[in-house]
Amino acid sequence: METILKDILDAACIREYIHTCEMGWQQGWHERNGGNLTYRMTGEEVAQCRPFFSEERPWVKMGVTAQHLAGEFFITTGSGKFFSNVARRPRESIGIVQINEAGDGYRIVWGLEKGGKPTSEFESHFMNHAVRVQATDGACRVIYHAHPANLIALTYVLPLTDRDLTRALWKSATECPVVFPHGVGVVPWMVPGGPQIAMATSELMKEYEAAVWAHHGLFVSGPDFDITFGLMHTLEKAAQICVLALSCGQGIRQTITDDNLRAIAHDFGVTINEKFLD
Numbered sequence: 197m198e199t200i201l202k203d204i205l206d207a208a209c210i211r212e213y214i215h216t217c218e219m220g221w222q223q224g225w226h227e228r229n230g231g232n233l234t235y236r237m238t239g240e241e242v243a244q245c246r247p248f249f250s251e252e253r254p255w256v257k258m259g260v261t262a263q264h265l266a267g268e269f270f271i272t273t274g275s276g277k278f279f280s281n282v283a284r285r286p287r288e289s290i291g292i293v294q295i296n297e298a299g300d301g302y303r304i305v306w307g308l309e310k311g312g313k314p315t316s317e318f319e320s321h322f323m324n325h326a327v328r329v330q331a332t333d334g335a336c337r338v339i340y341h342a343h344p345a346n347l348i349a350l351t352y353v354l355p356l357t358d359r360d361l362t363r364a365l366w367k368s369a370t371e372c373p374v375v376f377p378h379g380v381g382v383v384p385w386m387v388p389g390g391p392q393i394a395m396a397t398s399e400l401m402k403e404y405e406a407a408v409w410a411h412h413g414l415f416v417s418g419p420d421f422d423i424t425f426g427l428m429h430t431l432e433k434a435a436q437i438c439v440l441a442l443s444c445g446q447g448i449r450q451t452i453t454d455d456n457l458r459a460i461a462h463d464f465g466v467t468i469n470e471k472f473l474d
């Protein structure tokens with residue numbers, strides 16, 4: 197049975213959402229307004245939060261379309277809002293948007309008070325949701341964009357290919373191939389905030405749970421906040437180890453071999469993306 201809420205901020209999905217923003221801030225991945233987070237609400241969560249919705253704000257067209265997300269509700273961070281302020285000023289920093297029947301526009305139904313708008317990367321989030329929902333049989337609910345420093349640093353020194361980034365990360369920490377067995381995609385440097393980078397990113401997200409934006413940051417996806425945040429954390433930790441090892445200045449003396457990667461995947465029961473193995 198549904199609990200009747202006194203305040204929408206008591207909803208479990210909102211509390212978990214705010215907690216995730218807080219954790220990202222604590223990791224140092226969200227300087228200023230850097231990064232954004234979206235969550236596709238379940239029908240039950242929408243029903244629980246609906247008494248707090250208002251339908252007064254106008255529909256806004258996006259530059260992308262996903263018909264199968266028509267009518268969905270997303271929690272989103274606001275454009276220009278700081279992750280460091282989400283917990284103490286949630287009603288201004290985050291909001292809930294409803295997608296229209298054509299799947300090409302939204303309206304704000306809660307939050308983003310005082311004239312706020314959804315993140316400038318909403319189109320990238322929306323298209324990533326669109327492809328990950330299909331790739332995971334409806335399981336994917338969270339898309340998270342952050343600016344973790346070590347991962348960004350690697351995009352200056354490694355060749356910008358899916359293969360090179362994936363192999364470097366897989367070999368930087370033993371559990372990596374278990375956490376992201378499909379690997380990561382790489383979007384070359386592009387101007388952020390719009391349909392073009394949204395299409396380029398979502399093309400990669402058909403195959404991968406994560407896509408790196410060269411010299412900018414990273415998008416990750418997952419079924420819930422813990423798994424999605426954990427993926428970001430694992431990728432950044434692997435990147436940090438890679439940066440530390442390269443920084444020792446003597447080159448890589450020994451590493452995890454391709455057969456080691458196959459052995460981990462086998463024993464942990466995951467199918468590793470063979471196209472990245474020699």
Ligand code: 13P
Nearest residue numbers: 229231232275276315316
């Ligand atoms: P927003 O403040 O619009 O979410 O933008 C932050 C960001 O990281 C852009 O890529």
Ligand code: ZN
Nearest residue numbers: 230231412413
């Ligand atoms: Zn960004």
